[in-house]
Structures are given as structure tokens and as C-alpha cells.
Amino acid sequence: MSAEPPVLELRGLEKHFDTSTGFVDVIRDRLTGSDPSYVKAVDGVNMKLRENQVQGVIGESGCGKTTLLRTLIGLYEPTGGELLFHGQPTSEFTSDEWKEFRRQVGLVFQDPFNSLDPKFSVRRAVTEPLEIHGMDYELADIEEMLEMVGLTPAEKYLGRFPSQLSGGEKQRVAIARGLITEPDVILADEPASMLDVSTQAEILNLLNRLTDEFGVSMVYISHDLSTVSYICDRINVMYLGRVVENAPTMDLLSEPKHPYTQALIQSIPIPDPHYDRERAVIGGEPGDPINMPAGCRFKNRCPERMEVCDNKPADVTPEGMTDHSVACHLYYDHPLDESSTKRVEERPLTDGGCDRTGTLPHGSSVVPRGESK
């Protein structure tokens, strides 16, 4: 670990959306004295992105991955917590600093079919960020960048329009556009998911190579653990707004600790007819992000459910491991009487979401995440 501050650091980052849809809702809430309900899309996420590191964020649809990414780039204002860029909180940024921040943070979107302006030639698409940031460039720089992302010969591509490119080529242009301002960080939102398998492999290999060559860090968001594992040094598993497990890729895959991570890994089909895969045992679907259960948000689907799960789990490092953190009550001792850690009787699997009124063990010393510092 270096003494340098991480390129990007998230401290208990939160983004809650108010679900009141208008004036009437607000008045009704006032009159009835009820709090407006929130969608807790990102709820206390901690992450440290070091230089030249690639971190993956995975989770099911609706778990808040894309909201997290949008908050990182500053499209959403966080409603809580802090986002630090090279140790400097973005909340104190001036507008010039924001502009500089956006030069240093490149973006690659999910859908190359819609993220490029159909009326911009490749040349214009790639030079636009440079123009906006008033950076000097020569045609040779653009050509070099296009060749870097595998669009060779570059002259052939400069004058083309997105409609003349295949999906993979479009995504290469999008990557070139993201890298042209020489950013420190690339934020990639499922950059390979819209592409065919053969093209997907190309883009994954390309991103792998480029992060090495350019020495950039990357946050890579995806729902597909098998592609994430090709790219990322570390993986964060997200469930309903929280990171439930964070570990180096190999550790996470070979020794997943959180029951949710275990289920995710067990659910991935293996391209081998000889392999006998044990199917995941969890049922249901992610719950409703508005009325989330108290405590651990996964508890209603969890095969290991205990009574103590009604408390918010702390981030802990499981015994015998380093550099691996998991938010699950299974992995630390609770100074409680035995009854509260015993398994809850078999419960019917529900579709999740409903708030269960479990008995809250009193006197728990578990410190909720985000308040521990």
C-alpha cells in the first residue's frame, strides 16, 4: 500500500431518491407527518480505487450499480457520504475543478449503438473531448489513439460515421473517446454486454491491455461475473445499494463468503457439458428498494438466515483472510446470548421486499457500517 491517497475513494457514499412525485405527495406527507419514502439506490458504499487498479462492481439489475457510477462522475449529487478524488472531496470542487475532474475521468457506456452521435464522424467523436477541454492535438494523435484501440488503419476509420461501423467498432470508438483526454480513471458501465460473444472477447482483451499500457484505473460495472473476472483485480458485490463483499478477484471466486456471492457464483452456467454444477439454493428476487427489510437486506432470501440478521451487519474480515471484507453476521462473533444467533426455523421463501418484523436482539454491540469511523 502506498502512502498516496487512492485515485478515487468513496466513504459511505449515499444516493437516495425521494419517491414523492409532486406537490400533493409533499403536502400529504406534511399533513400526516410521515417521512417521504426514499429509494436507497446507493446506501453507504465504501471503496478505494488505487492507481492502476481495476475494480469491478457486480450485482443484479436494480442493485444500484448504475446509480453508483453516475454519482461517481458527478451526474448525481450524493445525498450522503463523501467522494474523494486524489484525496480531495468533490463536494468542495469549484466549477473549474469539476471540469478538470471530468477530463481525468473517462466514461465508456453500455450501449455503443446509442452513445455515439450518429452525425459525428469518428474523427469528430474522438476530438470532441479534446476541444471541450481546450487541449492541443494533432491528427497524428487521433490516429495513434484509434490504432491503440485496434481500429487499423486509422485513416480508413477517421471519416466514417457510426452507422458504418459494427457494434464492436463503435465500442472501440467509445473507448478511444474515453481515453483521449488521458484520464486517470475510466468508468465503464457494462461495456461488453450489448455485444456478441466474439466481439465481447475483443473488447475485454482490449480493456485489459489498455489499462496496463496507459496505467489508468478503472471501475468496471457489470452484472456478469464471468466477464468481470477477466478484467478486474478486485470485485465488489453489490446488493440493494450496499456492497456486501469486497475481495481480490481470485479470492472472491474461489472462497466467496457472503451467501449472496456464493449464490451468484453458483448460478453462472459453465461452458462444459462434463461439469456438474451445483445449483444455487436461494430463491426469490431482489426486494423492493423502497421498503427494504431492516438489518441485512439479503436476509429474506438467505439460506443461512439467523435472528441476528435483523441488525445491520458490519464489514468484517473473515478469520484467516486478509484484504477480504464481507458484510455478513456469519463471520464475526456477536457478544449476545446464544438464542439470537441460532438459525431461524425454515421459512417459506418469499419474493422478498416485505419488511419482516423480526425480534431485534437488544444490547447488540454491532456497529452499523458508516458509523464506525
Place this chain on the structure above:
Amino acid sequence: MSDPILEFDGVDIEYETRGGTAVHAVNDASFAIDEHDYFGLVGESGCGKSTIADAVVGGLDENGAVTGGEIRYKGTPIQDYSEKEFNKNIRWTEISFIPQSSMNSLDPVMKLSQQAIEMAKYHTDMSKDEAVERLRELFDVVGLSESRIHDYPHQFSGGMQQRAIIAFALFLQPSLIIADEPTTALDVIMQDQILDHINDLKDDWEISMLMITHDISVVFENCDSMAVMHGGQVAEAGDVVELFDHPRHPYAILLQNAFPDVRYPDRELAIIDGHPPQLREKPDFCTFADRCPWSTQECYDGAPDPRPVAGDEEHLAWCVRADEMEELAADHLRKPEEEHSILEESQ
């Protein structure tokens, strides 16, 4: 081996386009699905796999038509059936269809029970009560709560809608189900549950399935036999295990290696350069030749004929160099050592 339930015999499918030209979406496609077999059809977007599914149930777009060859269902050619004949003899009663986007294929303003009654009315002489009762049973089969049969589709999540569609597909006890990307829109965990249900059907319902997907791992896990398509041509077809152990068409070989396997995150992924040709003319060459690292002049001199692999008539590769592939693609055919797998195998 039982008799094939569905046979494709040299089938050509064309879409007419404006200006009198045509797109030759499927060319000389031949394969057979045995009774009680799960058959996987794999290929990238635009290779013609969904066109094949549509053709089986007579659901091609208006400008599309089967222009050559024969599609036989239980031995009877069906490609020239009229709309009426398809409705009477094939659709739902014999072959049912699980479409790609389940979210859009249920009627949003009709209760699910009402949709079942409608289907019963057109295809059977079941009474309303019988139809509802049958839907209730099927909801149980696919793991949905029976109390929800009177719900509207929007009250269901994506995974539940997909289950409801499967229930409808089973409604009239068809012999064959065509599933076009049944799980593509779903999250991994839900995908796994749905596939698990689909797998259970094989034993309990004695059905056959044509499963169309771009995800080769889904086919390897769930199907008995498969075909790989590229650019409107079938590249290789045969038993799943055979095709995994001894792929002989370059595209089938590279496709396998391009697929990320979570057990081996360090493995280099194969890259398939280029893209398939536009099929304005009926291709009289191998459509993979331009992308193939091992192509020769011969590949452009006519569409390849199927060759049995190692004398196995059930395992066919449409490649002129199929016999040489073992040597040529030796680097690609080497499987990763199992000890390097980072997952523990459950046994």
C-alpha cells in the same frame, strides 16, 4: 435413437427487401431434433437462428418465406402450411413458443387467467373453468403461486412473467417447445432458476425443445444435442458432448474459446475477427471463410458440404478442412487443465 420430431432438410429462407433484392437469411440448413431431446441452436446476432424458430411455427415476417428445402414435423412437411393450417395443426397444440422478450409477449390489459381461457377457446373445447383450473396446475409446476392466476402481467416481475410464459407454453401439452433466448433478459440467479424448471420439464412432460441462444454455456449445460450457426449456414451439429470434446468447425472451436469461463479467469479469450458477410446473394462459399484463420481458396469455391466427424454420422461439420482441424487448431483445442479451476467441482 428415436425418430426425429423436427427435421430441417436443406432449408433456405429469404426476406424480400425493397427494390427486388433479397436477404438470404438461412441457407441450406439441415439438422434434426430427436424426440425427447433438448436441442440448442447457437450463433451470434444475425446468423439466422431466430429466423429458423419463426419458420417452424409459420411466424416469419410478411416479407420472409421458406424458398427451398423441407421442414418436417413428425415426418410431415409443414413449410407450405397456410396460416389456418398452422393454427389448427401446429401452434400451441403441437409446437409452442417461448419468445425472446417475455415482458412484451403477454397481453398487458388482460388477466393471465383470461389469456389462458382465450387460448383454450381457440384450440380446444375446454370450458372456462377447466382452462383456469389447468392454468392453476401449471402455475404450480413453474413455481408461481396459484393465487396469482388472476393477476395482470404488470404485477409480475420479469422472472415471474417468464415463468408464466412457460406455463402457457405447456398449456396444451405440446410435443415441442421452441424457446428463443428464454433467459437473456434475466439476471443470473433468475436465469438459473428458470433453466432449472425448463430442465425438469424434460423428465416430467416428455417434451422436446429447440433452445435458441447466443450463450453457449447454457446449451452445454442444458441440451443433449446442438447446432452452431454462422452467417446463415449451419457450421456444425451433433451431440453436445461430442461437439465440446471434438469441435471440428473453426467457428465452433473459436466460439468455445471466446466464451468466458468463470473457472479460468486467467485464460486468454479467443478473438474472432471481422463480421459475417451480408447475405444479399445466396452464398456459394463458406460464410466464415473471411474470418477464419485457416481458410483456403477451396472455402470460396462453393458452400461446404457436411462431413461426418471421425465417421460419426450424427456429428457433422460443414467445413472442407474438418479432417485437418485437429492438427491445425491444436492450440485452440487444448482444454485448460482441470486442476487450474478455481471452483470446486461438486460431486
